[in-house]
Amino acid sequence: FSKAAVVLHLSQSALSKRIQHIEAILGSKLVDTSNHRRMLVTEAGERFFFHASKILHQVELMNTDLNSLKSLSNGVLTIGAVPILGQFGISRLINDFAAQFPKLALHVVEQEGISILKQLLTGDLDMALLRDTQAEVLSTREYVKLDLAKDELQVILAKTNPLAKRPSLSANDLAATTIVSLLSGSGVFEPMQAFFADRHIAPKIIFSSPHIETLLGMVEGSRHVTFLFRQSYQPFANSNFVAKSLTPNICSHLQLVYRRTSNPAILKFADYLSQQVIAEKG
DSSP: OHHHHHHTTOOHHHHHHHHHHHHHHHTSOOEEOSSTTOOEEOHHHHHHHHHHHHHHHHHHHHHHHHHHHHHTTSOEEEEEEOSOHHHHTHHHHHHHHHHHSTTSEEEEEEOOHHHHHHHHHHTSOSEEEEEHHHHTTSOTTTEEEEEEEEEEEEEEEETTSGGGGSSEEETTTTTTOEEEEOOTTSSSHHHHHHHHHTTTOOOEEEEEOSOHHHHHHHHTTSSOEEEEEHHHHGGGOOTTEEEEEEESOOEEEEEEEEEOOOOHHHHHHHHHHHHHHHHHHO
């Protein structure tokens, strides 16, 4: 008791009174002092210590969480994104988060995936929204990758294209077909190349562009085809085109990616976005 009192900056009598007060509240004897030579902690005392330790740990976590919220009252969070936020409903979630923490400046920029990757690596971006086909070059030891939404890679054809009558298309079906494509680093080009490579077929790419509108203009009324993820294509879909699944089916995930950190603003945004996406799926 005397040694414990020194550590706690109390007198021995004050410490004894505190122990007695706790025992009175609990109605249990925590310390057996009947043997003056050897004080014993009772079974009730052991259990009390176990639960008290857990409670104190939770209090510590609470204080850490509250302090984290305080740090969201200022600062800047810079997020890079491939231009598909609207299709996945992410734009609305970003606005909702910004409304909850109005003093935290959110700066969101949409760019091509390759540009976002470079800025994430150099630290110019705090976080990025990328397809997994773009983020796969990042080490999971250094970066956290949270899956937000699943998407399917499809072939887009003019409705007059003879292939439009087929239920789905394989690499062999498309071996002789001319392709207009998004650029390397778009997150579409890489899985498209792999789709053909698995069948040892070289795709006949005759035109490349970073703009979906341009690609669809090339496809309309022709026998060219293009590859797009379903969510990216939906805003441009009309009766002049048909979208076909691939055989085998190819899917991708939109991911929230950030370097492993203890930054409370980054962690809070990541938790908010992933929880909201899970809630909407449910």
